[in-house]
Amino acid sequence: MSKKKDKNNQVKLSFISNNTVSVTGSSMQLEFFDRDLNRNINILLELGMSQEGSKLDSYLTNSKLLEKIDTKSIDFVIIPHIHNDHSSLLPYVVSKYDFNGKVITTKENKAMLPIMLADSAWIIENDIDWLKKNKKTKNRNYVPFYKMQDVENLKDYMIDIPENEIINLTNNIQIKFLPNMHCYGSVSVELFFKDSASRVHKLFYSSDIGNIQNEYFISKKQQPAKNSNVSIYESTYGERIKDMNYKKLRKEELELLEKTIKTTILNGGDVLIPCFAFQRTPTVAMYVKKIIEKNSCLSGTKIIIDGKLSNDLLDVFEKICEGDDKNNIEELLNWDNLTRIRSFKETAKLIDDKSTTKIIISSSGMMEAGHVKEWAKNILPNKRNSIIFIGYSVEGSLATKIKQHEETHQKTVKIDKNIILMNCKIVTLNSFSSHASRRDLINYIMQTNTSNHICLVHGSTDAKLELAEDVCKRLEDECLSTKVIIPKKNQVIYF
Numbered sequence: 001m002s003k004k005k006d007k008n009n010q011v012k013l014s015f016i017s018n019n020t021v022s023v024t025g026s027s028m029q030l031e032f033f034d035r036d037l038n039r040n041i042n043i044l045l046e047l048g049m050s051q052e053g054s055k056l057d058s059y060l061t062n063s064k065l066l067e068k069i070d071t072k073s074i075d076f077v078i079i080p081h082i083h084n085d086h087s088s089l090l091p092y093v094v095s096k097y098d099f100n101g102k103v104i105t106t107k108e109n110k111a112m113l114p115i116m117l118a119d120s121a122w123i124i125e126n127d128i129d130w131l132k133k134n135k136k137t138k139n140r141n142y143v144p145f146y147k148m149q150d151v152e153n154l155k156d157y158m159i160d161i162p163e164n165e166i167i168n169l170t171n172n173i174q175i176k177f178l179p180n181m182h183c184y185g186s187v188s189v190e191l192f193f194k195d196s197a198s199r200v201h202k203l204f205y206s207s208d209i210g211n212i213q214n215e216y217f218i219s220k221k222q223q224p225a226k227n228s229n230v231s232i233y234e235s236t237y238g239e240r241i242k243d244m245n246y247k248k249l250r251k252e253e254l255e256l257l258e259k260t261i262k263t264t265i266l267n268g269g270d271v272l273i274p275c276f277a278f279q280r281t282p283t284v285a286m287y288v289k290k291i292i293e294k295n296s297c298l299s300g301t302k303i304i305i306d307g308k309l310s311n312d313l314l315d316v317f318e319k320i321c322e323g324d325d326k327n328n329i330e331e332l333l334n335w336d337n338l339t340r341i342r343s344f345k346e347t348a349k350l351i352d353d354k355s356t357t358k359i360i361i362s363s364s365g366m367m368e369a370g371h372v373k374e375w376a377k378n379i380l381p382n383k384r385n386s387i388i389f390i391g392y393s394v395e396g397s398l399a400t401k402i403k404q405h406e407e408t409h410q411k412t413v414k415i416d417k418n419i420i421l422m423n424c425k426i427v428t429l430n431s432f433s434s435h436a437s438r439r440d441l442i443n444y445i446m447q448t449n450t451s452n453h454i455c456l457v458h459g460s461t462d463a464k465l466e467l468a469e470d471v472c473k474r475l476e477d478e479c480l481s482t483k484v485i486i487p488k489k490n491q492v493i494y495f
Contacts, residue, residue: 008033009195010494011203013230015487017065018050019457023236024085024394025050026458027065030203035196036171043173044069044077045189045205047093048086049120051366052394055127056137062089066145072098076169079105080177080207081186082113082278088120091146094153104169106177107160108185111320112313116278117151119309123369163187164223179220181210182434183279184317184325190225201495204228208236208458209436209444213250216286217279217317217325222436227449230495235459236392236435238467243438249431258291260386260427265301265357269384269424274372274399276391277310277363279434282317284390285332285361292337301337304350306362306371308342347371351378365391367398376402377415385424390432403428441467446474452495454484 011032018025026048034041047069050061071093079087082105090113093099105113124144131137161167163177172194177187186207193201204225210218225231264271273288275281285305292298305311314333321329332338341347350358351374360379362372379385380402393399401413405422412419436444445454454471456464464486472484487493 049088091150095146110160182208204231231450238463264386271359276365302358366393
């Protein structure tokens with residue numbers, strides 16, 4: 001049998017994006033010869049944005065990824081969840097007007113994706129304007145990855161499919177979404193490829209998996225595949241230093257959250273919680289609500305959810321949530337203490353209002369865009385105030401610079417063109433991440449019988465290396481010969 005014929009009976013998996021070298025920028029490509037259609041079928045598994053480094057670094061990294069993608073040859077794009085680093089380059093596929101494929105996702109993602117992507121389009125256009133005007137970067141030809149009209153056009157290509165059902169993409173390629181607790185609407189993915197000899201080649205992709213300690217807007221259990229030829233897993237918390245008992249830590253951090261809020265408000269200060277707009281905002285708001293209700297001395301405290309994206313997504317949550325999630329979102333949105341603001345004019349007005357203390361939940365979580373930057377300028381200098389970080393932030397982001405101010409001995413931080421003193425209390429909570437803990441991730445990996453390769457992506461170098469070592473040890477203890485690999489960028493494997 002010729003080499004060429006062998007490959008026609010195999011699936012080609014290409015690691016085309018930045019998730020091989022960092023935490024963000026998730027995308028992979030699958031190619032398989034469908035004998036009935038007599039041609040190759042190309043599948044993009046996610047199309048997320050790299051968010052590391054400067055605006056220029058991110059722009060160049062994302063541009064290089066998109067240059068690799070021949071949009072007219074893509075048959076399917078699969079979006080397991082809608083976080084920016086997994087989905088926010090998606091409108092690019094329709095921007096060239098030669099895409100004839102379909103975007104496969106869940107019904108929840110289909111409802112929320114247009115709102116998330118419209119926000120991304122706005123941020124991209126602003127970043128392009130900044131790059132063009134900045135004296136260090138301006139002498140280049142910067143083009144937006146897509147425009148708002150592309151986001152609108154994308155809706156015509158989106159198809160939602162149910163969980164736990166095998167769905168035909170073609171006669172010889174099938175997909176199955178498995179429940180996943182990472183965020184509302186998120187899933188893991190099984191893909192089945194039947195070759196000319198009727199052998200089935202199976203791929204499992206975890207995408208990001210969830211923190212089982214999170215209580216709100218996660219109404220299902222996590223379900224890995226039973227078996228697979230190749231399995232791809234995230235490794236965000238793969239470092240041994242992050243091997244913590246989330247259950248114990250959650251209890252301690254809820255106490256710290258309550259103590260910080262109570263102390264700050266009773267001392268006449270404000271609390272700022274930088275927060276990702278999707279999922280994290282209603283989740284954190286529910287925890288804050290329970291703290292307020294528990295402490296009568298806080299009963300009149302005003303809670304502000306600030307940001308157009310956050311509130312637009314809350315509107316969608318109210319429409320699509322079911323069961324306990326429906327009850328929780330209605331309870332939150334009907335709460336007398338809650339104020340929701342969308343415009344910057346409203347933000348400025350509330351910042352100027354010093355008549356009452358308040359808790360502000362504002363996007364974005366990394367503080368790189370949004371109204372949260374304006375709040376930070378006013379919160380940081382005052383010792384009575386607090387900022388509570390409740391999520392991950394990449395190196396170089398404003399959130400990370402503020403979190404690390406004690407380590408770096410920095411007394412000021414630059415926000416836009418302003419130098420701001422950092423005097424307020426800074427608290428960082430780690431158990432509220434939407435990612436699985438290290439030990440839960442290892443247990444999840446070991447539940448799937450993977451015959452060929454376990455591939456680790458979406459994590460730092462140390463996270464992938466240390467996770468790989470411990471997974472190999474578990475496989476060895478169980479007398480399994482599965483190979484664990486850390487793919488290099490642009491690496492290709494066949495199975």
